[in-house]
Amino acid sequence: MKKTSIILLLLIVVSLSVIVSVFADFSTYETFTSASKNPGKKYYVIGYLQKDKEMEYNPQKDANHFYFYAKDKAGNISKVVFNGEKPRDIEKSEQIVMMGYLDGDTFRCSRIQMKCPSKYKKDMVAEGSAS
Amino acid sequence: MDTQFVGEHLRPGQLGHFFVITSFVGALFSAFSYLWAVRTEKSAPDSSRTWLLFGRSGFVAHSASVISIFIALFYVIENHLFEYHYAWEHSSLSLPGKYLLACFWEGQEGSFMLWTFWHCLLGLVVMRTAKGLETRTMAIIALVQVCLATMILGIYLGPDIKIGSTPFSLLRNTMGNAPIFAMPNYLDFVTDGNGLNVSLRNYWMVIHPPILFLGFASTLIPFAYCIAALWKGDFESFVKPTISWSLFNGAILGTGIMMGGAWAYESLNFGGYWAWDPVENASLVPWITLIAGLHTLLVYKSTGRALTVTMFMLLLTHLLVWYSTFLTRTGILGKTSVHAFTGDGKALTYHLLIVIAILVGISVAALVVRWRKLPRIKTEEGILTREFWMFIGSVILFLASVQIILTTSIPVWEPLAKWITGKEFAPPVDPITHYNNIQVWVAIIVGLLAATVLFMKYKTANAAALGKRLGITAIIALAMTIGIAKGQHISTWQYQIMLFSASYGAIASIYFGILVQKARFKLLGPSVSHLGFALVMLGVLLSAYNKHAISFNTTGENFNFEKRTAAEKAKENMENVLLFHGVPVPMDDYWATYVGDSLSMTGKDKIMYYKVNFERKDFKTNEVLERFTLYPDAFINTKGQGVLTVNPSTKHYWNKDIFTYINGGTLDKAKSDTSTYLSHLLGKIGDTVFLKNGFMVYQGLSKEFKDTKYKPVSDSDLAISAKLMVYDSITGPAKEINPVYVLRNRQYVSNIEDTVSTLDLYVRLENIIVKSQDSVLIELKVRQTDPKDDFIVLKALVFPYINVLWIGVIVMVLGFFISMGARMSDVAKTDSKALR
Numbered sequence: 019m020k021k022t023s024i025i026l027l028l029l030i031v032v033s034l035s036v037i038v039s040v041f042a043d044f045s046t047y048e049t050f051t052s053a054s055k056n057p058g059k060k061y062y063v064i065g066y067l068q069k070d071k072e073m074e075y076n077p078q079k080d081a082n083h084f085y086f087y088a089k090d091k092a093g094n095i096s097k098v099v100f101n102g103e104k105p106r107d108i109e110k111s112e113q114i115v116m117m118g119y120l121d122g123d124t125f126r127c128s129r130i131q132m133k134c135p136s137k138y139k140k141d142m143v144a145e146g147s148a149s
Numbered sequence: 150m151d152t153q154f155v156g157e158h159l160r161p162g163q164l165g166h167f168f169v170i171t172s173f174v175g176a177l178f179s180a181f182s183y184l185w186a187v188r189t190e191k192s193a194p195d196s197s198r199t200w201l202l203f204g205r206s207g208f209v210a211h212s213a214s215v216i217s218i219f220i221a222l223f224y225v226i227e228n229h230l231f232e233y234h235y236a237w238e239h240s241s242l243s244l245p246g247k248y249l250l251a252c253f254w255e256g257q258e259g260s261f262m263l264w265t266f267w268h269c270l271l272g273l274v275v276m277r278t279a280k281g282l283e284t285r286t287m288a289i290i291a292l293v294q295v296c297l298a299t300m301i302l303g304i305y306l307g308p309d310i311k312i313g314s315t316p317f318s319l320l321r322n323t324m325g326n327a328p329i330f331a332m333p334n335y336l337d338f339v340t341d342g343n344g345l346n347v348s349l350r351n352y353w354m355v356i357h358p359p360i361l362f363l364g365f366a367s368t369l370i371p372f373a374y375c376i377a378a379l380w381k382g383d384f385e386s387f388v389k390p391t392i393s394w395s396l397f398n399g400a401i402l403g404t405g406i407m408m409g410g411a412w413a414y415e416s417l418n419f420g421g422y423w424a425w426d427p428v429e430n431a432s433l434v435p436w437i438t439l440i441a442g443l444h445t446l447l448v449y450k451s452t453g454r455a456l457t458v459t460m461f462m463l464l465l466t467h468l469l470v471w472y473s474t475f476l477t478r479t480g481i482l483g484k485t486s487v488h489a490f491t492g493d494g495k496a497l498t499y500h501l502l503i504v505i506a507i508l509v510g511i512s513v514a515a516l517v518v519r520w521r522k523l524p525r526i527k528t529e530e531g532i533l534t535r536e537f538w539m540f541i542g543s544v545i546l547f548l549a550s551v552q553i554i555l556t557t558s559i560p561v562w563e564p565l566a567k568w569i570t571g572k573e574f575a576p577p578v579d580p581i582t583h584y585n586n587i588q589v590w591v592a593i594i595v596g597l598l599a600a601t602v603l604f605m606k607y608k609t610a611n612a613a614a615l616g617k618r619l620g621i622t623a624i625i626a627l628a629m630t631i632g633i634a635k636g637q638h639i640s641t642w643q644y645q646i647m648l649f650s651a652s653y654g655a656i657a658s659i660y661f662g663i664l665v666q667k668a669r670f671k672l673l674g675p676s677v678s679h680l681g682f683a684l685v686m687l688g689v690l691l692s693a694y695n696k697h698a699i700s701f702n703t704t705g706e707n708f709n710f711e712k713r714t715a716a717e718k719a720k721e722n723m724e725n726v727l728l729f730h731g732v733p734v735p736m737d738d739y740w741a742t743y744v745g746d747s748l749s750m751t752g753k754d755k756i757m758y759y760k761v762n763f764e765r766k767d768f769k770t771n772e773v774l775e776r777f778t779l780y781p782d783a784f785i786n787t788k789g790q791g792v793l794t795v796n797p798s799t800k801h802y803w804n805k806d807i808f809t810y811i812n813g814g815t816l817d818k819a820k821s822d823t824s825t826y827l828s829h830l831l832g833k834i835g836d837t838v839f840l841k842n843g844f845m846v847y848q849g850l851s852k853e854f855k856d857t858k859y860k861p862v863s864d865s866d867l868a869i870s871a872k873l874m875v876y877d878s879i880t881g882p883a884k885e886i887n888p889v890y891v892l893r894n895r896q897y898v899s900n901i902e903d904t905v906s907t908l909d910l911y912v913r914l915e916n917i918i919v920k921s922q923d924s925v926l927i928e929l930k931v932r933q934t935d936p937k938d939d940f941i942v943l944k945a946l947v948f949p950y951i952n953v954l955w956i957g958v959i960v961m962v963l964g965f966f967i968s969m970g971a972r973m974s975d976v977a978k979t980d981s982k983a984l985r
Binding site: 077 | 529530532537540541544545548551552555556559572573574575576577578579583587724725726727812813814940942
């Protein structure tokens with residue numbers, strides 16, 4: 019067998035194993051309920067801000083603590099704590115994508131992405147990130 | 150009956166439309182003529198020549214039309230003709246002149262036009278230089294121009310199918326249902342446009358898109374040459390021009406990508422220059438395959454090997470540019486990208502898919518038809534030859550691009566995966582770590598190979614000389630690695646290896662350039678560009694490994710192989726610090742103090758600059774060693790309620806950057822200010838009023854003062870001012886203030902307040918009480934905003950040695966240009982020889 023072929027074969031094996039490990043790295047979109055089966059593991063949850071419930075961000079007390087309530091696609095409501103500043107315009111968001119994990123009753127998230135309706139643009143993606 | 154609208158300027162739009170049509174027809178005509186020139190090449194050389202001339206004039210007409218569209222659209226924007234949707238959407242009256250060009254390419258149609266424009270210029274150069282391959286390359290280029298021209302055609306086929314979208318559509322047509330457009334004088338109400346997105350209002354927006362699009366556009370030329378070579382079955386004449394064009398392409402696209410990085414670093418709050426964002430990845434991947442293709446092409450030129458792989462890489466590069474367009478323009482990335490791209494919906498998705506299908510079809514057909522005729526060499530290359538390892542390096546680059554595109558494309562293949570597995574796949578929860586953990590190995594291997602192949606030779610192997618040179622390089626690099634790893638505390642072994650790879654690359658390039666090539670300028674291209682690559686690796690490693698927030702002392706979480714629990718990571722996310730007005734807060738080696746803000750208005754846009762002082766003090770003597778001020782700012786959008794768009798402010802040192810930005814704060818002081826005026830009675834000179842962070846000393850009354858706000862109305866007016874020295878414990882030197890008390894006919898009429906903005910201090914001379922000749926009391930009303938009501942939320946990051954990265958990019962690009970210059974002068978020489 020040619021040396022080139024041997025090396026190419028090796029590369030293919032390595033890249034296949036890398037691709038398999040890459041797939042293990044991919045996350046999934048979950049609901050609060052399905053995320054609670056694996057507390058501590060990070061997932062994406064798509065949800066909607068519960069505007070009738072309270073939300074709090076008091077930078078004078080803690081600049082890295084913001085909480086609100088969100089409803090996921092299955093209709094469950096959970097308290098969400100974000101370790102960072104309050105994303106701008108979250109009140110206007112139509113949909114939020116939260117990345118985090120369930121800790122008891124609370125969803126602790128480290129990244130928030132919002133979809134905001136706009137008078138001029140069809141949709142706008144804004145992001146608040148704490149990373 | 151149709152309404153007659155008042156005040157519209159329809160002429161530029163009509164002209165624009167006309168040129169859109171002629172540009173489309175011109176490109177189509179040119180493509181067909183060039184095609185017929187090819188078909189009649191053998192059978193009827195004379196008519197082939199005529200077709201060639203038709204093709205040329207078609208392309209020239211097309212280019213002239215494109216330039217005319219540019220002028221027409223620019224006229225619309227520059228004259229603020231808001232009856233056009235494009236001008237209304239992307240510009241506004243208050244927008245400074247330098248951003249008018251930026252509005253041009255903010256929109257979908259404008260950026261397609263920019264792309265088309267570069268294709269025209271590059272096409273004209275190819276037309277003059279391609280010689281025997283002109284007909285075929287130009288047929289391909291013209292065909293791509295036909296596809297691009299359809300993007301701005303804006304023609305309806307039936308009620309539901311719309312092809313392209315024109316930048317000249319009128320506001321009343323795009324938003325036709327709004328009642329305002331029933332009024333003939335609707336333009337009286339459309340007084341201003343939307344304006345450019347504030348986060349794009351930056352000089353990078355003026356310069357980055359043209360360079361990046363030139364980079365994208367120039368991938369077409371190697372693509373066209375490869376197709377032409379396959380088409381003609383001539384695998385000789387395309388090599389030299391393709392090498393030169395690929396070098397040009399690598400330099401420009403590389404510059405464009407890193408300009409995006411510099412922009413992100415300088416003015417956006419991603420917290421860095423690279424975030425593995427889908428939009429960034431989409432432009433990086435074509436560059437990687439281009440570099441792979443360039444190297445295999447060099448192998449082909451010197452040894453006759455690796456032609457198939459070269460064709461594959463260079464064809465793929467241009468196809469990937471179209472795929473990037475598909476990813477970033479159609480909105481398919483949606484929730485996975487921070488770039489606020491909006492989708493133009495299904496029409497554009499199908500349109501782009503059709504174009505991609507055509508180009509893939511042509512590429513595959515050309516490869517399949519010529520597959521058996523592609524020259525190949527049966528024998529095996531030697532294990533110590535340059536071609537062998539260059540080939541391996543290219544394959545690894547290709548695999549790296551596969552990984553990046555696979556993860557980036559999750560939203561594209563996710564529906565299929567859901568159908569198969571039932572799971573809804575999402576991007577990795579920590580994308581930066583995901584990419585870093587894989588790509589760091591690619592960087593290590595490519596770094597080592599890039600250095601090693603310099604010393605190797607094509608076809609022959611001199612193991613002894615090679616071993617000696619590599620050995621010397623490795624020893625020096627090892628010493629350098631140990632030194633840097635100790636100094637910079639790089640303890641993760643994976644990154645120690647990367648550090649070695651970068652050091653090895655840098656040493657090898659310098660060694661090879663100076664000692665082996667004797668620094669002959671024309672030969673220096675490869676060693677200079679490889680040195681640049683090594684420096685980029687080094688800069689990325691140093692700045693990212695030790696990047697840390699000093700607003701809360703932690704080390705960067707993303708650049709780490711250690712597995713930690715989510716809770717620990719969440720804790721590290723707490724990088725915001727609250728700064729009250731006037732209260733110093735320790736940050737790393739510095740004391741940071743928020744000392745005030747100032748509002749700047751341009752038109753109706755408000756920008757708030759927050760002034761933050763940084764001081765570094767000696768531990769023992771408390772002496773200030775260094776002092777600087779940063780002004781992170783925030784855009785206060787008048788449309789929303791207090792929407793903040795922030796720009797960071799950075800202090801540059803030769804060896805590190807301190808990078809700060811505002812994450813929140815008191816937006817409306819008038820609302821949150823709860824302080825009230827307090828009375829103070831002062832009699833003697835030297836009486837003192839204590840303030841929240843300083844004090845104020847009374848120095849007497851005076852009739853002479855310079856306050857421009859005071860103008861005597863009648864002769865009986867008398868103005869008296871109190872002289873007060875304010876000592877401020879934050880900003881230091883004393884400042885004199887003079888509140889004024891005005892009398893008319895010995896009666897009090899008014900007073901003029903004086904302020905010290907850095908202290909938020911307001912002082913009013915309320916009353917002057919004359920008890921006797923010697924005893925005069927004054928009453929001061931003093932108000933100072935409570936510091937608790939005035940605060941900012943700040944994030945400060947340190948990027949060590951980031952300059953190494955920027956220098957690396959510049960050196961690399963320089964290397965590309967040196968190579969290109971050398972190759973082009975070679976081509977010129979052989980040409981003049983051939984003529985003789």
